[in-house]
Amino acid sequence: MAARPTSKTYESSDKVGVICRALRRAIIEQALEPGAKLPEDSLGERFGVSRTIARHALGQLAAEGLVELRRNRIAVVATPSWQEARDAFDIRIQLERLVVRQLAGKLTKSQIAELNAHVDAEDRARGGTDAVSIRLATEFHILLAQMTNSPILVRYVSEVAYRCCLTLSLYSRPHSTECAINEHRAIIAALAKGDEAKVMELMHHHLDSVANRALVAPAPLRGRDLLDILAPYADEVASDRVVKLPKIARRS
Amino acid sequence: MAARPTSKTYESSDKVGVICRALRRAIIEQALEPGAKLPEDSLGERFGVSRTIARHALGQLAAEGLVELRRNRIAVVATPSWQEARDAFDIRIQLERLVVRQLAGKLTKSQIAELNAHVDAEDRARGGTDAVSIRLATEFHILLAQMTNSPILVRYVSEVAYRCCLTLSLYSRPHSTECAINEHRAIIAALAKGDEAKVMELMHHHLDSVANRALVAPAPLRGRDLLDILAPYADEVASDRVVKLPKIARRS
DNA sequence: AGCGCTTCAATTGCATGCAGTTTGGTGTCG
DNA sequence: CGACACCAAACTGCATGCAATTGAAGCGCT
Numbered sequence: 046m047a048a049r050p051t052s053k054t055y056e057s058s059d060k061v062g063v064i065c066r067a068l069r070r071a072i073i074e075q076a077l078e079p080g081a082k083l084p085e086d087s088l089g090e091r092f093g094v095s096r097t098i099a100r101h102a103l104g105q106l107a108a109e110g111l112v113e114l115r116r117n118r119i120a121v122v123a124t125p126s127w128q129e130a131r132d133a134f135d136i137r138i139q140l141e142r143l144v145v146r147q148l149a150g151k152l153t154k155s156q157i158a159e160l161n162a163h164v165d166a167e168d169r170a171r172g173g174t175d176a177v178s179i180r181l182a183t184e185f186h187i188l189l190a191q192m193t194n195s196p197i198l199v200r201y202v203s204e205v206a207y208r209c210c211l212t213l214s215l216y217s218r219p220h221s222t223e224c225a226i227n228e229h230r231a232i233i234a235a236l237a238k239g240d241e242a243k244v245m246e247l248m249h250h251h252l253d254s255v256a257n258r259a260l261v262a263p264a265p266l267r268g269r270d271l272l273d274i275l276a277p278y279a280d281e282v283a284s285d286r287v288v289k290l291p292k293i294a295r296r297s
Numbered sequence: 298m299a300a301r302p303t304s305k306t307y308e309s310s311d312k313v314g315v316i317c318r319a320l321r322r323a324i325i326e327q328a329l330e331p332g333a334k335l336p337e338d339s340l341g342e343r344f345g346v347s348r349t350i351a352r353h354a355l356g357q358l359a360a361e362g363l364v365e366l367r368r369n370r371i372a373v374v375a376t377p378s379w380q381e382a383r384d385a386f387d388i389r390i391q392l393e394r395l396v397v398r399q400l401a402g403k404l405t406k407s408q409i410a411e412l413n414a415h416v417d418a419e420d421r422a423r424g425g426t427d428a429v430s431i432r433l434a435t436e437f438h439i440l441l442a443q444m445t446n447s448p449i450l451v452r453y454v455s456e457v458a459y460r461c462c463l464t465l466s467l468y469s470r471p472h473s474t475e476c477a478i479n480e481h482r483a484i485i486a487a488l489a490k491g492d493e494a495k496v497m498e499l500m501h502h503h504l505d506s507v508a509n510r511a512l513v514a515p516a517p518l519r520g521r522d523l524l525d526i527l528a529p530y531a532d533e534v535a536s537d538r539v540v541k542l543p544k545i546a547r548r549s
Numbered sequence: 550a551g552c553g554c555t556t557c558a559a560t561t562g563c564a565t566g567c568a569g570t571t572t573g574g575t576g577t578c579g
Numbered sequence: 580c581g582a583c584a585c586c587a588a589a590c591t592g593c594a595t596g597c598a599a600t601t602g603a604a605g606c607g608c609t
Contacts, residue, residue, distance in 0.1 A: 058368070063354075084590065095564045097349065100591085101356055104313075108360040110449065115589055116311065117570050132447040139391040195384040197362065197460070201453065208449070246574085312593085336560065345592045352561085369561055369600050 060094050064102035067092070072111055072122055073183060073210040074176040079124040087176065109204050123211060130212035135254035137205045138249055141186060144202060145232065145248045147193045150239025156192055160233045163188055167226050178222045183210050185229055209256075210248065217259040225255060235249065303486045312346050316354035319344070324374055325435060325462040326428040332377040340396065345353055361456050363463060375463060379512065383463035386508035389457045393438060393504060394497045396454060397484065399445045403489025408444055409489050415440055420509055423474060426526075430474045435462050469511040477507060 068088075071077045088099035103120045106112040113123045125133065152160075167181045183206050190202035228251040235244035320340075322331045340351035355372045358364040365375045377385065404412075435458050442454035480503040487496035532540045 058562085086590070089564095096591085097563060097565090101353060104353055105360055106358055108357055110452070119571095119590070129447070129449055132449045135395060136392065136449060137455060139395055140388065143387060143391055195381070197381055197384045197388060197457075200362070201388060201457075205449075205453075338560070341594095346563085349593060349595085371560070371601095 060092070060098050061102045061105065064088065064092050064094070064099060065105050068102065068106060069109075069207060070180070073180055073207055075179075075214040076176070077122050079122050079211060079215050080128045083120040083122065085120070089261060110208050123208075124215065125208065125212050127216060130216060130260055131256070133205055133208045133212065134260070137202070137209055138252045138256075140198065140202050140205060141189070141248050141252060142195055142245045144186075144190050144198060145236060145244045146241055147195070147198075148189065148236055149241040149244050150236070150271070152192065152236055157237050160185075160188065160236075161230075164226060164229045164233065167222070167229065171222060171226075175192060175222075179213060182222065182225055182229075183207070183237060189232075209259075212260050216261070218261065225251070228254075287289055311467070312344070312350050313357065314355045315352060316340065316344050316346070317357050320354065320358060321361075321363060321459060323498055324431070325459055326432055327466040328428070330372050331463060331467050333374045335372040335374065338370070362460050376467065377460065377461075378408050379466050379468060382461070382512055383508070384512060385457055385460045385464065386504060387462055388510070390504045390508075391439070392450065392454050392457060393500050396438075396442050396445055396450060397488060397496045397500045398493055399447070399450075400441065400488055401493040401496050402488070404444065409485060412437070412440065412485045412488075413482075416478060416485065417473070419478050419481065423478075429472075431462055431465060434474065434477055434481070435459070441484075444476055465511050468513070477503070480506075 054294050068077070068083075077083075083097040083103060085099045085103065088102070089096045092099065103112055103114060107114040107120070110125075112120050114120050163181070167178065170177050170181050186206050187203050188200070190199045193199070228247065230292065232244060232247050232251065232283055235247055320329070337351045337355065340354070341348045344351065346411075354363055355366060359366040359372070362377075363375055364372050366372050415433070415437050419430065419437065419511060422429050422433055438458050439451070439455050442451045445451070445457070480499065484496060484499050484503065487499055505519040
C-alpha cells in the first residue's frame, strides 16, 4: 500500500463525463452529423473503456436530446425535425432573456473583460471553419449563463444551445458570423450599462435573427436523406417504422 | 423470479424507464425525501433488476436534477438550495408562459374537457394527502405542456416541474391547494377564450404565487438537518466535504 | 470521555460474458 | 429479374464478478 504500482488512479476518472464532453463537442462541431451511428462497441474501443461506460454516456446524451436511442438499435446523433428546431430556439430565447435579466448591471469588471476576450476569440476565428465559429458563438452564451451562478440555468441553457447547434448543421446554409459577433458585443455593452430592458430586447432579437437566418425553410435543405424527408408522410402508416420502400440506400 | 409473473407486456419493457418513473413519482410524492439514500443494490433488488440497470436509472435521474451523484458515494435524492429552488421557479415561469402562449385559442373541445376532468380530479383529491394534491397539480402543468406537441417543451417543463415539487417538500409549509385549483380553472377558461396575453399573465401569476407561498424564507424551515444548514458555512473550509463536527447523527 | 488508528462490511466503478434482437447478405424459387 | 426464406455477423440488453473506495465500528491511548 506504500506505493501506487497501478497507475490507474491518475485519471480524473469521470470516464462517462469525458466521453460525453467529447461527443458533445464532436456533435456541435459537426464532426458527427445528425444521423451518424454511435455503436457502443466502437465508442468503448475509441475511448478505451468498456461498453458499459459507453452505454451510460449515450444514455446521458440521450437525456440531453443530442442522441437518439431506440431499443435494440444502434444509437445515432439526433436529427431534430424543423419544428423541434424552432421550438428549441423559442425556449432558448426565453431562457437567455432570463440570463441577461439577472446579469444586467451586475457584472464585475473582470467578468466583462472575460466576455470581451471571448468575443475577441470569436473574431479571430472568423477566418477558420464554420464549425469553430459556431462552437465559439455557442460558448459565449454558455459563458453568460455560467455568470448567473445558477446551476440550473446553466444546465438548461447549455443543453438547449447544443441542441440549436445541432439544428444548424441540419438546416442552416453556410452562415455569416459577423453580425452575430457584433450583436454579442452589443449585448456585453448593454449588460455593462445595466439596461435590463434593453439587453433583454437585444438578446431576444439576436437569437431570433439567428434562428431566422438558420431555419429558413421548413424543409431540410442540406443533405438530409430521403427517409427524413418522407418521415412525416409515413405517419399514417406506422408510428415507429418507416414504410418499406424498394432500395433506398441510406447513406452509410 | 418466483414472485414476478413475467408481466412482460409490451409496455416498453424498458426497465430503466420503469425505475425512473417509479422513483420520480416516489420523489414528488415525498415518499422519498430529499437526502434519502438510494443504493444501487437495494434499488436493483427492489425492482428485480441488476445493479447495472439501477445505476443507469440513477444516472438519468441525476441528469434531470432529481438525484445527486457523487463519486464512490451512495446516490441521494437531490437537496436543492433555496436559491436553486427560486431559480427553478423562475425558469418554470418562462417555460410555462411559452406553453400557454402556444396553446391560447388552439385547444380542441376534447382537450379542454380533458383539462377540466383533471382539475376535477384535483378537486376530489383535496381531502387526501398533500402528496397527492401536489402530484396532481404538477401533472396538470405537464398535461398542458403535452398539448403543445412540442417534445422539447414537454421535457423541460416536466423536469423543472418535478424539480419544483422537490423543493416544495424542502421549504414549503403544509400548503393550501384551493387557490391553486381555482387558478387552474381560470387558466383553462382563458385558454379556451384564446386571450393570449391574459393567459400568460395568469400563468405567470399562478406560478409566482405558488413559488412565493412555498419559498417563504431563505432558510430551510422544515426538518432539514444541521449538516444542510451548515453547508454554506463550510464553503470556506473545503469545497466538497463538510467540516467534521462531533457526533451529528445523520438521520439514517 | 475524547482522539487517533486499524479494520472490515457496505458500496461503487468497471469489465466481461451470455442471451436475444436486428441487420445485411446469400441462395432458392417463382 | 425480383421476392422470399434463411443464416451469420453485428449489436444491444442485462447480469455477474472483481477491484477499489468509503464510512463506521472497534480499540487502545492520553
